[in-house]
Amino acid sequence: MNKIKGCIFDLDGVIVDTAKYHYLAWSSLAKELGIAFNEDDNERLKGVSRMESLNIILSLGNRKMTLEEKELLADKKNKKYVECIDKLKEEEILPGVKEFLQELRNEGIKISLGSASKNSRFILDKLALKNYFDCIIDGNKISKAKPDPEVFLAAVREMELKSEECVVFEDALAGVRAAHNGGMKVIGVGSEENLSEADIVIKGFEGISTDILSKL
Ligand code: B16
Numbered sequence: 001m002n003k004i005k006g007c008i009f010d011l012d013g014v015i016v017d018t019a020k021y022h023y024l025a026w027s028s029l030a031k032e033l034g035i036a037f038n039e040d041d042n043e044r045l046k047g048v049s050r051m052e053s054l055n056i057i058l059s060l061g062n063r064k065m066t067l068e069e070k071e072l073l074a075d076k077k078n079k080k081y082v083e084c085i086d087k088l089k090e091e092e093i094l095p096g097v098k099e100f101l102q103e104l105r106n107e108g109i110k111i112s113l114g115s116a117s118k119n120s121r122f123i124l125d126k127l128a129l130k131n132y133f134d135c136i137i138d139g140n141k142i143s144k145a146k147p148d149p150e151v152f153l154a155a156v157r158e159m160e161l162k163s164e165e166c167v168v169f170e171d172a173l174a175g176v177r178a179a180h181n182g183g184m185k186v187i188g189v190g191s192e193e194n195l196s197e198a199d200i201v202i203k204g205f206e207g208i209s210t211d212i213l214s215k216l
């Protein structure tokens with residue numbers, strides 16, 4: 001196998017736990033709409049785009065809306081979410097992530113973001129992590145949701161590498177499938193149970209060094 005020359009990171013659930021802030025914002029909107037929405041429902045929104053998340057919530061309440069109404073609601077949710085992430089602190093970077101990114105930089109391995117979030121740059125700024133990234137591919141640059149490989153293929157292209165030279169770090173099954181669909185290796189971040197399709201699964205980055213790349 002080719003030596004790994006590029007690493008692509010999902011954001012939510014891999015670099016920082018923003019799912020809890022998405023949950024706060026979506027539950028406040030769901031409450032306003034009179035739709036019951038709990039943490040289990042929130043699991044279904046991980047890695048899914050903003051509009052698709054809203055569609056899932058509306059379907060939970062058997063509600064139909066026009067595109068215009070949905071756009072207003074999605075904007076409202078995002079305002080609430082941005083209020084929450086405006087307070088994000090560097091301490092919220094998941095354990096071991098910064099050290100791992102630094103090790104990749106030291107070894108000359110390229111780093112890209114591959115996230116569905118349109119707030120990615122804002123979040124990386126808040127966490128003071130932007131300088132680690134050679135490129136940022138996010139929801140503003142892509143239109144197809146994971147498991148479509150569009151987001152990761154764009155990252156590979158921007159890093160000027162080949163898919164087989166890259167590995168994706170993902171916490172969502174749709175993301176694992178997207179990476180495989182694009183011909184990349186995947187390291188799942190989370191539980192073996194949810195991510196068994198990944199090439200390797202790690203619980204998190206604590207104690208993980210770049211040696212893991214040679215195990216792929
Ligand atoms: P935004 P990821 C995803 O981030 C989240 O997991 C998902 O819950 C969210 O709906 C999506 O970003 C869009 O986020 O509303 O900020 O554009 O896991 O792909 O990094």
Ligand code: MG
Pocket residue numbers: 010011012013014046047170171172
């Ligand atoms: Mg994620």
